[in-house]
Amino acid sequence: MATYPSIPRHVAIIMDGNGRWxxxxxxxxxxxxxxxxxxxxxxxxxxIEQGVEYLTLYAxxxxxxxxxxxxxxxxxxxxxxxLKAKLKDLxxxxxxxxxxxxxxxxxxxxxALIERTxxxxxxxxxxxxxxxxxxxxxxxIVAAARSxxxxxAAGKINPADxxxxxxxxxxxxxxxxxxxxxxxxxxxxxxxxxLLWQISYAEIVxxxxxxxxxxxxxxxxxIEEYQRRHRRFGAL
Numbered sequence: 462m463a464t465y466p467s468i469p470r471h472v473a474i475i476m477d478g479n480g481r482w483x484x485x486x487x488x489x490x491x492x493x494x495x496x497x498x499x500x501x502x503x504x505x506x507x508x509i510e511q512g513v514e515y516l517t518l519y520a521x522x523x524x525x526x527x528x529x530x531x532x533x534x535x536x537x538x539x540x541x542x543x544l545k546a547k548l549k550d551l552x553x554x555x556x557x558x559x560x561x562x563x564x565x566x567x568x569x570x571x572x573a574l575i576e577r578t579x580x581x582x583x584x585x586x587x588x589x590x591x592x593x594x595x596x597x598x599x600x601x602i603v604a605a606a607r608s609x610x611x612x613x614a615a616g617k618i619n620p621a622d623x624x625x626x627x628x629x630x631x632x633x634x635x636x637x638x639x640x641x642x643x644x645x646x647x648x649x650x651x652x653x654x655x656l657l658w659q660i661s662y663a664e665i666v667x668x669x670x671x672x673x674x675x676x677x678x679x680x681x682x683x684i685e686e687y688q689r690r691h692r693r694f695g696a697l
Contacts, residue, residue, distance in 0.1 A: 471638050
């Protein structure tokens with residue numbers, strides 16, 4: 462039976478358009494990324510006000526490593542600044558931080574800041590912020606398949622027993638509910654290798670605004686759109 466959703470438990474966002482936002486204003490691309498970091502702060506506040514339990518942000522994809530070295534370096538510096546500057550905010554707002562992705566590819570300083578922040582906020586309960594860093598959905602699925610294949614070859618599991626639940630337990634998002642709502646900014650209509658397994662039944666809302674212009678009111682509008690949807694999960 463179709464149901465009318467209430468507040469989504471888990472919102473995932475593809476934060477797109479930082480570079481184009483900067484270009485329109487004649488500014489360097491990194492200025493767009495800095496402005497985008499401020500939008501993260503606003504959206505976090507909005508999620509807490511709305512009662513969202515999980516927010517996953519596509520902060521840096523595995524494909525982003527192919528960008529110019531100067532931009533990648535600037536993005537890592539910005540991420541380090543964000544982790545340092547926002548620790549007190551996460552603490553004050555009782556927000557837990559988790560990260561997913563190929564974190565071993567990140568600079569050692571960035572990994573250390575992530576580990577520190579995750580440990581410090583591990584027992585926070587108001588909301589969970591998940592940052593997807595050096596993340597790719599296909600890579601995550603391949604790693605899960607490889608893990609199951611290894612256990613099957615070692616006789617630890619019977620291949621016939623592999624089902625969706627067991628497969629999901631090998632993903633980096635194990636223990637996190639699947640997203641109910643996926644938002645993409647900048648008007649682009651692509652998934653871009655983001656949470657490919659997890660968004661199977663997510664409602665998708667495309668917002669034309671670039672990410673730096675996205676705020677609490679835009680989040681509220683996306684949630685209102687979500688609430689107008691019929692979630693059928695393949696049924697009538």
